[in-house]
Amino acid sequence: MGRHVLLIEDEANITEAIRFLLTRDGWQVDTHADGADAVEVIRRAAPDLVILDVMLPGRSGMEILRDLRDLDGFRDLPVLMLTARGQSRDRDMAERAGVSRFMTKPFSNAEVLSAVRDLHAQAQRT
């Protein structure tokens, strides 16, 4: 298993910070900022892990995740979801959609890094 992360986030400066952080940690990071074609972008890129924002232009992260879980080969893909809405109902919705980890904004870099490493390690073990 490689160390390829696809970050889907429309906030340019968050994207830049996370890309810098993960690149320094040895990850190959690709980014995408639009929700409308995100499922197709993930399918083509076939990353080892996806970081997915919930509120995206074009399509919500929840819908993207649901569609992703219906695709062969992507049911177990680790997905870390980022959102500004941390209410329990949003967590419930994300869990039902098949999220691997849920993180609310504003998060710390250490939290993101730790979550990415954990999810990747778990995926390697299975």
Added chain:
Amino acid sequence: MARDTLTGSRIRERRTIKGVRQADLARKVGISASYLNLIEHNRRRIGGKLLIDIASVLGVEPSMLTEGAEAALIATLREAAADAATPLAETDRADEFAGRFPGWAEVLAWSHHRIASLERTVETLSDRLTHDPRLAASLHEVLSTAAAIRSTASILAETGELEPEWRDRFHRNLNEDSARLADSSKALVAYLDDSEANDDRRGAPQEEVEAFMAAHGHHFPGLERGAELPDPLIEAAPELTSRAARQVARAVLAQYQADAAAMPLTEITGAIASVGLDPLALAARFGADLPAVFRRIAALPAEVLPDEVGLVICDASGSILFRKPLPGFALPRHGESCPLWPLFSALNRPLVPIRRRVAQLGRSAAHFDCLAVAWPDGQPDFDRDPVYRSIMLILPVAGGGIGGEQVQPVGSSCRVCPRSACAARREPSILSEGL
């Protein structure tokens, strides 16, 4: 209103507690029901033998009716006991409690009102956070910018040797994001301040129209007399800021004019004094349909009505088109109302009037008579299915209605409703999460 002018209200309160119908009490003391109705609404003074007779039928001392004996306090104590939803309180001894421990009774009543007030605040905030797209977008903007700043600042602070090119880029990002955060925070605070100062916060056209109607007390004397036209009123209204809202207001006022022409103020005032607030009787008298009568009742000035009334109109999708709020009966601003409201039941049986006595759980034990009917909107067409709307008139039950007829429990919306075992529940209540 002075205490000694509230004898009628106390009679009404006692009669309701006893479960005696107005007509029965009137018959027993030898007066007409309409005269008793005037007394109960404090429009006729009462004393002497009639007061003694009424007190006798109701099984109380006349002084309890004239001096009050804290009728409102007792009613509040009963509400508090009912809201506690436990059989522990000796509700039949509420009078005695209020009489022997008036201070403690006041404390309990104050606490009860305070809880109701806090529940309304939770309900409003929850409703806004869930359904107010402007607030949600604004908070998202603030939190996303804060996330970008936090992440960038951490990199600058924690990365030992950072290439000058990256360092400059992150400094620039930090500068941009902090300016954005300042702007979005100011916008958010201004928005919230505006909401605090203005109870009828506007946004959707319907909300602007509701604010406009509320500013006029839902009554337009100039339109009633034919002395004014809708357009100048609309153009002069500071509440109607959008073209869409002005368009909706035009339709509402055109309907108002039609209803007022069909049921002129003088005539309907006389009719209500004669038959009481009976929509079916009023519909028969004026040859009007029930939705028109409901709208007309909700548009009457306060002095014509025995109590304040509420009104809500929805379309067949359940979207709320119009609200005239009523204290004690929460009408969520952004939809997702309780599906148990008779308003929605009426959509299942168009043109069949529905009357239900309801109590909104988790608020107060006050009861309301909800009268609802659904009707096809627009002209019928052979080739097109009718589009239905539903209307519900909300009438407070005298004295809170405690101990009266069977009451259907309803909520305002699932999120703030404490009734966990409800077949109509859409989502968990935040109240069950300990708030």
